[in-house]
Amino acid sequence: MKAFLLCAFLAAANALAPIHTSKYAVPGRYIVKLKEHGDLKTTLNILHSNTLFEGGVEVLKKFQKVFNGFSAKLSPRAVSMLQKLDFVEYIEEDAIVKAASIASWGLDRIDQVALPLDDVYQPIGDGSGVHAYVIDTGINANHNDFSGRASIAYDALGGSGIDCNGHGTHCAGTVAGDAYGVAKGALVYGVRVLNCFGSGYTSGIVDACEWVASNGNRPAIGSFSLGGGASSSLDAAVEALINDGITVSVAAGNDDDDACDYSPARTGPAITVGATDVYDDRAYFSNYGTCVDIFAPGVSITSTWIGGTDATNTISGTSMACPHVTGAAAILLGNDSSLSPADIKSTLLSKSISGAISDVGTGSPNLLLYIAEGSGGGSPTDPSDPTDPSDPTDPIVPGGCGGYFNVSGDSFTSPNFPSDYDNNEECSYVIEAPAGQAVLLSFSSFDVESHSTCSYDAVKVYEGTSSTGTLVANLCGSTIPDAVYTSGNQAFVSFTTDSSVTAGGFRATVTFVDPSNLPKSCGDTWTDDTGVLTSPNWPNGYDNNVECEYFVQGSSGQTIRDGASPSSTLLAKLCGSTLPGTYTSSGSNLYVKFYTDSSVTYGGFSASYTLQ
Template sequence: MQHARKARRLAGLFAGAAVVTSFGLAGTATAQTDEGKILHANGKASIEDRYIVVLEDAAANGPGGVRAAAQDLSDQYSAQVERTYEHALRGFSVTAGESEAKRLATDPSVKYVEQDQRVHAVGTQENPPSYGLDRIDQRDLPLDGSYTYPNEGSGVTAYVLDTGVRTSHNTFEGRASSGYDFVDGDSTANDCNGHGTHVAGTVGGEQYGVAKDVDVVGVRVLDCQGSGSYSGVIDGIDWITQNADGPSVANMSLGGPASSAVDDAVRTSIESGVTYSLAAGNSSADACNSTPARVAEAITVGATNRQDDEASYSNYGSCLDLYAPGSNITSAWIGSDTDTNTISGTSMAAPHVAGAAALILSANPSATPAQVRDTMVGTAGTGKVGNPGPGSPNKLLYVGGDTGEEPPGEPGNTAPSADFTVSCYYGSCSFDASSSGDSDGTVTDYAWDFGDGATGNGQTVTHRYSDGGGFTATLTVTDDAGATGSASTQIRCYAFGGGSTYCFS
């Protein structure tokens, strides 16, 4: 958004904000008995009586900070604090009954309450032959039987949020370490599943890795079955945000239903300087309906097979940034320090991109996450992916260029510019992207993520927010050459009795 337009919009919204304030004051007398709404409640992946609470800034920054606010609110609403978040997200998770959680959602100190959900490693398919590294250093098929890389990723740290890492595996050459285990609650992030070790090997293994000298840190958020909770995943993101120092990349080969809290945590971690590579998911569906794949500020990765076709299982859509090899990938495993396994999934595609991000950061240590993403997307091969899903960018990962230079981009093509305005009447908000454009082509797709789990398409759209809270609305535009551009803004909504809401941006 241009600053002038934003300033005019904000100036025009002071009156609306004043109205909201007066409504809020009128409602505080009954906050103890009124029931608010829980985001993403009662879904298929919901965890009963577990909730994630995100605080308003004033509450998070008050005396005693997040921990004091968490304890005070949990005491007030008969809840039990399980985890607190102070870096990627300002809030906490609780165990509470549904009615207590709904009352907690009405407290003026609370931005929103979301039901905790199960999350899982993106599924894999056992046993075939591998080819990933051979593919990403050349523009076209056939494969030439070698992997040539511009550097080894030295000086970069890669965090693997997964089932843990077998740090003693020979492929890591002593460069792998444990960050924290949020499943067992200790500092040894051992892997009893294999998924995390495989992912880490593709990021930075000596035999199997894209970045062969990167430092690998395991952050365990999934159990021996490859499952976990969003509250645990946020713990891992929060830990990385607090501890990352210097050029850093994080890989999340996991996912589940839409979660505003996880999305917000990833965005904040990216704002702190960590580049995130995300698996698009294996449901052969629109990635914009999944978390964290729908986070526009990250790099979301679909999977291809040996023939450069979109893998049959890969998620697709405008939330993808590019594709990478994901089928039949061989990497490290957990049976011994020399064990390997060959599996498939977008879980295997994402670490190729995380490794590529490490190569870019090694050559350009001060690059921001947005610059890393733009460099990678700009140098990716265009038109190489066979049968990409609807709305997907036809971009295939390429690391054969000199990552120390500015990306050449596709000759003659400039990425489109995303821009939009928002106007809200009570809970109904109208979005207009007519100010978006493309200097050397045509915008062919307008994809919206409204931040509350809903999505839409079109130059002008209307969306009704039924819950109170803060939401990040994101527009992604795609041009006729497959390049994309994104823009976001914050929507703030207040919920009142009878299901009505009042929103403004």
């Protein structure tokens, strides 16, 4: 048997690509997200060549518009191999997603500030010219209430797109029906991702987002009355739609639970909608919390159905609340097609009725949808704003400058983010994982004054709970850094700025991981079948006067200096910025030495090996 060493001097992750677990995972199905520089074709070629003889791969969908990646059926070996590829950002278990199921007085409620209802619906527009995409169970496009304004757009399940459940048609009717719809002039499209029983895969919804982003007419809005456990892939796909100019409304969920634990409800730029009843009480089933943006009618809502051209049904859920907001967004966009998703979200929150809802739930904004003339006295709230009184559990101190974090998935930002931070900041963030786990820190936005040694403004990451610990990373510039990890269960992040230039700042997310899944750095011994060797501080540049020794030891019969010591036969001596080839040992041991002098330093290297 032989060992193959593939040296990668290109940008790469500090750690093995993490595996994101899902609450309703489907065994053997995964979504793989590549980094921006990752090449999809190359990744799939590597994947197929490494699993050729075991038949452990079936690629299901390829994604390029919403993010760079694919979904596939993968064997455990294929998953393990993908984790080692530098350009894989993460691997997520594919999961079952269900319709958020549990007229209409709802229309009557959203055009008046206070009860009682007056049996009148007088909105400020009808959404004419807007294209509404309802991502759900499909649509009964021939229903009379659509008056020819409904179409089947796409079926991610490979079928005809016709609704065989009813849920999608109900939601579409609330968005744009003649009798039951909020935006009675909008064009509505069914995008089928859920089957006849109201369930589907996360990967199918990502595929639908890909289709809408690539093929959808504009101006457009999207409606997602569905959800499941937390999913980074689904969040990323929905956020990509929004970044592409499509306003998206999502159901908060029907578990009487924190919406921040569900996707796509937790997607920040989306409009997350909770449900109320005819008495302005939060529906007993509605999710709540800081990830909810607004509430809308969602109990006993009558709308279009399947089984006939005049069929109707009365059902409840945040699924029914969500399309009320989608329709309201269509009205605003129809009135002014230049509005961005952020503009529409802000306007809806500003127009909303403030303080009308009973028992909104911890952390929820007390805002009820309003789409008539004037305003209900609402105002946009930022759940990530630590000064927002609706979020008493937010660990970030006032100003966003520092905090303590002990929950995997927590996020923190620089002060004023996404606006520029101030001069003379000195912020400290302490992160503590459970014993036996390591801290992985990833950045979704990064803009800190650039300098060759980060001597002006900088984000510094240390082991432990203070700046006396080992420096792990010293970051600045406008390029999003690769993930940073610690070897222990604690991390200290320092953000300091000088008295001159300011910039947009950063947003970081904390993930707790098994340290055995992290690559070793300056010298160690490797005995696993696959692994990753990196230069110290990778990818942030090695130091001067470094001398690291790496030993790869295979079992007897497995077979890169070619042997186990500095005196073994030299296979290659490498330097420069050109990517080297692959090197093969003749025996079961491999010795690699990395050394630097006292002058110039560069980015370093990341190399993967395989024992075969």
